Amino acid sequence: MVAIAIAAATLAALLAGCGSSSPEPVARSIRTIGAHPDITVEEVTGGHLSVQQEAAIAMERTKNPGPGGDLQPLHAEDFVKPVAEYRRYSEREAKAVQRHVESLQGDIAAGDVGAAKRDWLDAYDHYLRLGAAYGALGTLDEQIDGNSGRLPDGVHDPDFTGLHRIEMGLWTGEPTAGLRSPAAYLARRVAHLQVAVRRIAISPLTYATRAHEILEDAQRDMLSGVDAPWSGAGLRATVDSLAATEFVVRTLKPLLNGRGSTVEPVENELARFRAVVDSVRREHGGAWPALGALTQCQRERVDGSLGALLQRLDDVPGALEVKRTKPYPTIAEQRRERQ
Amino acid sequence: MSEIDRRSFLKRAGGVGLGGIAAGYGLGAATTANASESEAEMAGRVNAAELADRRDFDGVHQAGILTPAASFATFLALDSICGGRAELMGALQTISSRARELTRGGAFPVEEYDAPPADSGTLGPVIAPDGLTVTIAFGASLFDGRYGLAARKPAHLTAMSAFPHDDLDPARTGGDVLLQIAAGHQDTVAHAVRELARPVRAELAPRWTMAGAVGAQRGPSPHSSRRNHFGFRDGTSDPDVTDPKVMDRLVWAERGGAEPAWTADGTYQVVRTIRMHVEFWDRVGLHEQEEMIGRKRDTGAPLGGTGEFENPRFDLDPRGERIALDAHIRLANPREPATIDQRILRRAWNYSQGLDPAGQLDVGLLFVAFNQNIQRQFTAIQERLNNEPMIDYVTPEGGGYFFAPAAARHPSDWVGSPLFA
Numbered sequence: 001m002v003a004i005a006i007a008a009a010t011l012a013a014l015l016a017g018c019g020s021s022s023p024e025p026v027a028r029s030i031r032t033i034g035a036h037p038d039i040t041v042e043e044v045t046g047g048h049l050s051v052q053q054e055a056a057i058a059m060e061r062t063k064n065p066g067p068g069g070d071l072q073p074l075h076a077e078d079f080v081k082p083v084a085e086y087r088r089y090s091e092r093e094a095k096a097v098q099r100h101v102e103s104l105q106g107d108i109a110a111g112d113v114g115a116a117k118r119d120w121l122d123a124y125d126h127y128l129r130l131g132a133a134y135g136a137l138g139t140l141d142e143q144i145d146g147n148s149g150r151l152p153d154g155v156h157d158p159d160f161t162g163l164h165r166i167e168m169g170l171w172t173g174e175p176t177a178g179l180r181s182p183a184a185y186l187a188r189r190v191a192h193l194q195v196a197v198r199r200i201a202i203s204p205l206t207y208a209t210r211a212h213e214i215l216e217d218a219q220r221d222m223l224s225g226v227d228a229p230w231s232g233a234g235l236r237a238t239v240d241s242l243a244a245t246e247f248v249v250r251t252l253k254p255l256l257n258g259r260g261s262t263v264e265p266v267e268n269e270l271a272r273f274r275a276v277v278d279s280v281r282r283e284h285g286g287a288w289p290a291l292g293a294l295t296q297c298q299r300e301r302v303d304g305s306l307g308a309l310l311q312r313l314d315d316v317p318g319a320l321e322v323k324r325t326k327p328y329p330t331i332a333e334q335r336r337e338r339q
Numbered sequence: 340m341s342e343i344d345r346r347s348f349l350k351r352a353g354g355v356g357l358g359g360i361a362a363g364y365g366l367g368a369a370t371t372a373n374a375s376e377s378e379a380e381m382a383g384r385v386n387a388a389e390l391a392d393r394r395d396f397d398g399v400h401q402a403g404i405l406t407p408a409a410s411f412a413t414f415l416a417l418d419s420i421c422g423g424r425a426e427l428m429g430a431l432q433t434i435s436s437r438a439r440e441l442t443r444g445g446a447f448p449v450e451e452y453d454a455p456p457a458d459s460g461t462l463g464p465v466i467a468p469d470g471l472t473v474t475i476a477f478g479a480s481l482f483d484g485r486y487g488l489a490a491r492k493p494a495h496l497t498a499m500s501a502f503p504h505d506d507l508d509p510a511r512t513g514g515d516v517l518l519q520i521a522a523g524h525q526d527t528v529a530h531a532v533r534e535l536a537r538p539v540r541a542e543l544a545p546r547w548t549m550a551g552a553v554g555a556q557r558g559p560s561p562h563s564s565r566r567n568h569f570g571f572r573d574g575t576s577d578p579d580v581t582d583p584k585v586m587d588r589l590v591w592a593e594r595g596g597a598e599p600a601w602t603a604d605g606t607y608q609v610v611r612t613i614r615m616h617v618e619f620w621d622r623v624g625l626h627e628q629e630e631m632i633g634r635k636r637d638t639g640a641p642l643g644g645t646g647e648f649e650n651p652r653f654d655l656d657p658r659g660e661r662i663a664l665d666a667h668i669r670l671a672n673p674r675e676p677a678t679i680d681q682r683i684l685r686r687a688w689n690y691s692q693g694l695d696p697a698g699q700l701d702v703g704l705l706f707v708a709f710n711q712n713i714q715r716q717f718t719a720i721q722e723r724l725n726n727e728p729m730i731d732y733v734t735p736e737g738g739g740y741f742f743a744p745a746a747a748r749h750p751s752d753w754v755g756s757p758l759f760a
Contacts, residue, residue, distance in 0.1 A: 149506030213731075216619050220734075223697035226506065291696070303698035307618065314622040325626055328662075330643040334655040 071259055074322050079204040082251035086207070087198065089247055094193040096126040101190045104166070105183040111176045120170060121233060123190075124163055128237050131214040131244025136200045143189045147227060161185055164228070171230035208320040211248045212313040214241050219306055225291050232290030235302065239277050239288070245313070246270055255320055262319040269309040276305045390467030392523060396439040399604050401746045401754065403472030404590070404709050405580040408686045409521035411528045413550040414610060414705065415536065416478075416514025416739065417543035424486045428759050430542035431475075434518070434535060435753035438473035441466065441531050461530045469527040473535065474519040475754040476608045476741035481515040491758060493742045494597035495607060495712045502721055504730045511547040511612065511737030519608070519707070525552070547737065549612055551688025551705035563647060564639060568615045568702050569732075571632050572639035573687050575647055576672050580684065589716070590684050590709050592742075601757035604745035609683075609708040609717045611738040612690070618699055620732045631729045633666030641668065650674070670723040681719045683708040703733070713740055 100123035107116035127145060137144075144162045151157035155168060161182050169179040218241035221227040222234040249266060256263045280298045281288055294302070329337075394402040403409075421427040444466045447458040458466070482492035501507050518535060522528045528550070536545060554565040564572035578585050592602040620628070625636060633651065634641055641651030643661040653674055656662055662669055672682060686707040695701045710716035724730075747753050 147506065149508075150501050150503055152500040154507070154509060212622075216622075216731075219697055219699070220616055220619065224695045224699070225697075299698065307698075310618075310622060318624065328642055329656075329660060331641070331649070331652050331655065331661070332643075334643070334652070334661060338655060 071319065071321070073324055074204070074255060074320055076204050076322055078255055079207055079322075082248075082255065083202050083207055085251045086202070086248060087200075090130050090197045091194055093126045093129045094197045097123050097130075097193055098190050100126060101183075101187050105180075105187050108166075108176045108179045108183045113170060113176060116166075116176070116179075117170050117231070120163070120166060121231065121236065124167075124228070124231075124233060124237065125240045127163070128240035129244050129247075130197065131210065131241060131248065136202065136206070137196055140189060140192060140196055144186065144193070149226075162189065164230075167228060167230045204320070204322045205317070207248070208252065208317040211245060211252060211316040212310070214245050214248070215306065215310055215313060217241070219303075219310065223291070223303065223306070232292050233288070234291040235277065235280070235294065236288035238302075238306070242270070242273060242277070246274075249313075249316070252316065252320065256316070259319045260315075262315050266312045266316060269305075269312040273305045273309045276301050390469040390523065390527075392470035393444065393468040394442055394470055394472045396435075396442045396473070396747065397749055397752065398746045399748075400591070400606075401472075401474050401743055402442070403474035403519055403521055404606060404684070404743065405586065406472055406521075408553050408574075408688065409470055409472065410523050411525045411550070411552050412519060412521035412688045412705065413528050413532050413548060415518045415520065415532055415548045416546040417516045417518070417536075417539075418546045419481065419485070419515040419542065420544050421486075421542045424759070426542055427486055430539045431516075431755045432753045433538050434473075434475060434516075434543075435747050435755075437535055437538060438475070438531075438754075439747070439750065441534060442468060442471045442473060444468035444471075459530060459533050461526060461533070466530070467527070469523045471520070471522040471527055471531055473531065474521075474608075474743055476517040476519070476743035477755065477758075478514050478517060478739055478741050480513060488758065491599050491601065493592065493599065493602050493605070493607070495714055496742050497713070497740060499609075499738060499740045502735065503725055505735040507735065508737050511549075513739040514546040514741075516543060517608070517610065517739065517741045519610075525550075549690055549692075549705055549737075551690040553688055567687065567704055568617050568689055569620055569628070569632075570636050571628075571634060572647060573704070574685050575634075575639055576668070576682075577685050578682050586684075588680065589682055589711055591711060593711060601760065602742065602744065603757075606709045606711065606743050607713045607717075608741040608743045609706075609710065609713060609738070610741065611706040611735050612703060613706055614701065614703040614734045614736050616699070616732050616734070617702055623732075630663050631667060631727070633662045633668035642666075665727055667724070667727055667729050670727055671720055673723075678719075681716050683710045683716050683720065703736075706738075709743075 100119050104116055104119040104123055107113075107119055142150075142162075145164070146160070146162055147164055148155040148157065148160045151159050154160070163186065165182045166179055166186065168174070169176075169182070215238075218238040222237040222241065225232070225234050228234055228237055249270065253263060256266075280294070280302060283298065284293065289298075394406060396402060419427055419430070421430060446465050450457060477496075479492065479496045479498045482488045482496070498513060499507075518532075520528050520531045520535070522531070532548070536543075556563070556565070564574045567573045578589055580586060590606050592598050592605045592607070594603060623631075629636055629642060635644075638645070639647035640649055641662060643656075644651065651662060651668060651674070653662065653669055658664075659666075659669075672678065686709070688705040688707075689702070690705050691700070691702045693701050708717045744755055744758065747756070
């Protein structure tokens with residue numbers, strides 16, 4: 001037990017470290033100010049600029065964009081290729097969801113709980129890797145991936161169905177006979193997924209925002225244990241969202257290149273988060289641990305590196321705007337207009 | 340004190356809960372212990388100015404409704420575990436009686452030196468009123484079959500059902516009785532929570548509790564609304580509580596019609612604990628934040644306006660060029676003739692309760708709406724807000740619908756007595 005703890009601590013210190021095991025700061029961070037991703041200023045701590053000086057620089061850039069200042073808006077056509085690439089990717093993922101749900105249905109019919117759990121996790125993985133699409137799937141998303149909290153009678157609600165209804169059954173030892181009908185329903189819904197994914201309208205803004213928000217949702221709903229409470233698959237689910245984000249960022253990279261200094265810090269943080277989750281997985285013998293099995297140190301490393309990544313991804317939509325922010329009229333101006 | 344003495348004392352103290360009108364501890368009556376008496380007098384002088392504000396417990400309407408939001412509030416939802424109606428009546432009488440004493444303040448008696456003291460003592464030997472209000476309300480579950488109250492349920496009272504983006508935790512939702520306990524300082528509230536729960540342990544079991552606070556008054560005017568965890572001012576467009584006609588139209592239960600007579604001078608209370616995902620919010624550009632809300636963050640003025648209380652003039656902006664058509668303030672209160680009767684009296688406290696399992700701050704808004712008809716007002720507003728852009732940054736996690744009846748009319752009356760008459 002002690003040996004395991006020491007080994008874990010050593011690995012942790014190698015990568016990022018936690019608490020008292022890492023007295024040295026990992027790296028000096030670079031900060032981006034406001035909506036101007038091209039302005040990076042060294043952190044005040046240990047740097048040579050005061051907070052006031054930083055603020056003054058940022059204000060000056062805001063007033064006089066000039067060369068190297070505010071970015072020219074992109075054209076909507078610039079997004080055609082990235083979105084098309086993403087669409088092909090998500091169709092592949094949708095097909096994989098369908099395949100695993102079919103196996104899941106077979107496992108449940110055969111009463112094989114172990115196989116059913118494995119297929120459930122695979123189906124869930126591929127569904128989450130759709131990432132950029134699920135916000136646009138509306139009712140179909142609720143039918144496949146809906147939680148009980150939004151329903152009047154919670155887990156007892158007749159509308160509680162889909163993946164999480166089956167998850168509850170499999171991980172609480174419910175007899176598989178009772179899961180046949182939810183599995184059949186899920187299979188019928190998932191059959192529509194590929195076509196639905198193909199037809200989704202994705203605006204440039206939505207696509208750029210997804211680069212940031214897929215992982216925001218993962219942090220809010222998956223790492224908190226809200227979304228997959230019975231299987232405890234929150235970490236694994238977060239890594240699926242990471243995969244989706246990596247894909248979206250990869251398709252957007254040609255657009256981001258040359259637009260301020262967004263790409264490199266985003267890629268660095270993506271790689272760092274990937275390295276942290278991989279090391280946690282290794283520490284658990286190569287399998288994704290349930291959320292509850294993470295040590296405090298592992299949790300802190302995962303939460304912290306995801307937080308740092310999100311703070312970077314936040315710059316992506318701002319760097320890819322297709323129109324300038326228009327100043328809105330004042331009440332007085334609108335009143336005059338009316339007269 | 341021998342074991343037998345101790346038991347007999349406890350028996351006396353325990354009897355208090357069922358003793359009805361005379362159930363109080365005699366707070367404010369002369370104390371006995373001589374040493375603490377002079378200390379009590381001194382304490383009274385020191386805190387007199389800051390803590391002297393006193394809100395009457397008895398009257399027509401309960402305190403804590405039209406009262407401006409006190410700095411601190413705790414909600415304590417209780418489930419009745421009473422075996423019968425008489426026991427429930429006794430417990431409710433006790434709550435009123437204790438609440439009356441606490442809101443009045445004074446010294447408490449020290450009866451037997453060996454016995455557990457009658458008061459926790461967390462406020463010292465003299466309890467200062469500190470603007471304490473205790474507002475008592477009943478949930479729909481109290482009107483089930485247990486106490487023969489089903490036929491007397493207020494016309495618009497239901498259990499709170501989930502809206503599409505809610506993630507309600509049943510353990511933090513609903514309750515038979517709700518106490519809203521509010522005062523000028525946190526210790527006054529915490530003390531009252533403890534003292535109100537103590538005499539009714541055998542009758543009313545705590546179901547959930549949440550504590551919140553409003554920000555300090557940081558101006559620019561003494562009327563400026565305080566800020567929530569998103570940094571925006573909260574409660575700017577509340578109806579005028581000093582206008583009885585408006586309150587009769589929006590807050591107090593309708594007379595006659597479907598409402599049972601006992602509901603007169605009461606109001607429906609909606610409580611929602613709304614988690615705010617502040618780390619996510621802090622990654623949103625200011626322009627987008629203001630667009631979602633429809634107001635400037637610094638002044639609280641509607642976009643394109645200059646002062647917090649300026650009319651946002653949606654009529655001049657039908658296409659949403661100034662204030663987006665799905666901005667929070669526009670959906671919440673469109674200021675159209677058809678929505679005048681949907682307005683609610685809003686109260687809000689900010690809460691902070693540690694971290695969630697993902698290491699994120701578990702903070703949010705304890706939202707309260709007092710209204711005449713939940714379906715006509717709160718629900719109608721909420722349905723408009725279902726798909727507002729801000730919904731990504733918040734998760735309603737608990738709360739409930741309650742009915743806060745009229746105040747106790749006089750010191751020997753109790754809140755809820757007409758329900759049992």
